[in-house]
Amino acid sequence: MNRILEPEVMDTWLEATAYDAMDFESVNTAFTTDAIDLDPHAIKILDVGTGTARIPILMCQQRPQYLITAIDLAQSMLIIGQRNVEAAGLNQRIRLDRVDSKRMPYPDLEFDMIVSNSLVHHVPDPLSLFQEFKRLVRPGGAILIRDLIRPENGTIVNNLVAKIGEGYDAHQQQLFRDSLNAALTLTEVQELIDRVGLAQVKLSQSSDLHWTIERKRISIA
Numbered sequence: 001m002n003r004i005l006e007p008e009v010m011d012t013w014l015e016a017t018a019y020d021a022m023d024f025e026s027v028n029t030a031f032t033t034d035a036i037d038l039d040p041h042a043i044k045i046l047d048v049g050t051g052t053a054r055i056p057i058l059m060c061q062q063r064p065q066y067l068i069t070a071i072d073l074a075q076s077m078l079i080i081g082q083r084n085v086e087a088a089g090l091n092q093r094i095r096l097d098r099v100d101s102k103r104m105p106y107p108d109l110e111f112d113m114i115v116s117n118s119l120v121h122h123v124p125d126p127l128s129l130f131q132e133f134k135r136l137v138r139p140g141g142a143i144l145i146r147d148l149i150r151p152e153n154g155t156i157v158n159n160l161v162a163k164i165g166e167g168y169d170a171h172q173q174q175l176f177r178d179s180l181n182a183a184l185t186l187t188e189v190q191e192l193i194d195r196v197g198l199a200q201v202k203l204s205q206s207s208d209l210h211w212t213i214e215r216k217r218i219s220i221a
Contacts, residue, residue, distance in 0.1 A: 049118065055115070073100055102128040102132065122182070126192055142216060
């Protein structure tokens, strides 16, 4: 099945509120646990495509030294995200920036860890995004990138929407369907890793729905 692009930015209030209301608790918790395992001692962390900031909140609640810069291009997402950060009392440790992930304004090798959950499928040509991942993470820094896998055909898409999106309303189901159609295959992700030269990372299919790129913090002599 060919990739069908969806809008790069989910920036209507309807999309942002629908997204924030979707039940991603188990997915976000699993992602947070995996990120912390890769480097529990990091300080400066970049969350690329933070949405409504649920993951950085979970990470900071479990590691008091984490300082997270969380970016998104959708202003409506960031407005809700700021409310969530304030409600969690984490204003001093989570900074939300409206930034294009393909051209981030931060210095080279700025972050101990880079995390990104469910962003790649939004980007029409993810090569520049992967180049930014490589540029911004410190030598030996931890990396965790996770996203949906594009199914082989429309029948599988329909079955997944019916199964996973059973509790979603019609708009939320359409968001999920669009995301599956816009996702990458494992082969496409590996090609990006190879082209960028993202070293010492492991790519795997981490669930029926997801691929994951990960790199545990490496000690640099």
